[in-house]
Amino acid sequence: MPRVWDVPVHDSTRIRDARVAAEHAATLAGLDEARTAAAALVTTELATNLLKHAKGGRLLLDVVPGQVPADGGDPSRLVQIAAIDHGPGIPDVTAALRDGFTTTRSLGAGLGTCRRVADAFAVHSAPGRGTVALARIGPAGRDTAPETGGPRADGLRADGLRAGGVNLPFGGAEHSGDAWAWARSGDRVTLLLADGLGHGSQAAHASTAAVQALRGSAHLAPAELLRQLDTALRGTRGAAVAVAQVDTGTGTLRFAGLGNVGAWLWEADAWHPLLSRPGIAGVHRPRTLPEDLRHWGTGQVLLLHSDGLPSRQKPPSAPDLLFADPALMAAVTLRDSGSAARPARDDTAVAVLTRVPEEGR
Structure with a gap:
């Protein structure tokens, strides 16, 4: 079942909670020491930055799929x-990513350290609206970009496409x-997104059954795949499911x-809904x-x-975000949908699929 660690960071005591959550997530992902x-x-660095620069925020830690095998x-x-x-x-995000940059008289090693240590790292910030920083750490160490040798921060890849998502438990x-x-x-x-009926472990059981059924049915067209999923989910609570291929x-x-699963397609410089x-x-x-x-x-x-x-709610359309790491796009969409005064009313997942930029191939 999708295990997600949602760690609100509003005081220094939660920094340890965030670090422990990261260690548990790493164990689940099978990472070495x-x-x-x-x-x-x-x-730890990202949690510390939330306190220093934003007076708090939240960390979402998840175990996500990496590169998709062709078979x-x-x-x-x-x-x-x-x-x-x-x-x-x-x-100035570019300046903030440089080692030594600081606005709080600290060593200025936070975001620069994250960028060097993570396999993928990306940041999006909008003055007055907030910041999203995204990092991924995998089992094999740094996944380097071919041109720069730096960390690849443009999404999980398969056959010229890239995908990413975030998941917030209720x-x-x-x-x-x-x-x-x-x-x-x-x-x-x-790409599949499943929303188990209700929330909690029984809803998670239904959405997990949909994910497992996808693995053996990826050759099917979306309508036929939904028929297969309908059979696979018998005996569960059931789920709303969207399939894009x-x-x-x-x-x-x-x-x-x-x-009731939303779908949006960006084309011709505008978002267009796809109907379920x-x-x-x-x-x-x-x-x-x-x-x-x-x-x-x-x-x-x-x-x-x-x-x-x-x-x-239409997804964000900032040009620098549309073609950034898809998981970053998903996280900003999630952030813009709520606030501390307007918390999420249900489990919330967002998944994004884009092409790999020509310069990144």
Whole structure:
């Protein structure tokens, strides 16, 4: 089941809690001692920054899938750390990433250290709206970008595509009833987001069943895959499920959804909704499941989210964010959907799929 550590950081006592959460996540991901220490260090630095610069925020720690094998097997697992705040923002992110930069008379090693230690690291900040910092630590050490030798911070990859997501459990629960995953079969790359009915462990059991069913059915078109998922989820609470599949050979995107899961496609410089059919996989499936067929090309972005986000809230459209690490895009979307005064009303998951930039291939 999706295990997520949601650590509110509003005083110094929570820094230790964040570090312990990182160590538990690293154990779950199968990291060795050195990479576990790296995850703990990055988490500690990000928690400290939340207190210093934003007067608090939250850390979301998750174990996410790594590169997707072509044969549909199980991907590697990485620890992902997202630090989210609604603080004043960082006026100059580039400067803040340099070692020695400080605005609080400290050593100025926080973000620079995270960037060097993590396998992937990215930051987005908007003055007056807050900052999101995202790091991933995997089992094999640094995944270097071919041109620079620096950390690759542009998302998890498969066949010219990249994906990423975040998951926030309702009420600080250990398990989220939402889950996202992606799989590859030949030229087809499929992104799935499942929202188990309700929340808690039984909802998590349903969404996990959807993820497991995807692994062996990635060759199916979205409508047929939803039929398979409906069978796989019998005996569970059921789940709302959205399935998006890109065929890189034909340059097409197929989408089919069942239940209250949101889907948005960025094309022609605007967000356009993709519609799901009413129903719950495993409980009630309509006889017909039409697919939405679209062209998939340069400049397009796909975003899926559970109903923890307001259905009418469009994702952010800042140019520097649209083509950043997809998980960073997902985390900013999550941040903008709520605040301390307006907490999430349910488990909330956001997953994003984009093309790998030409210069990153």
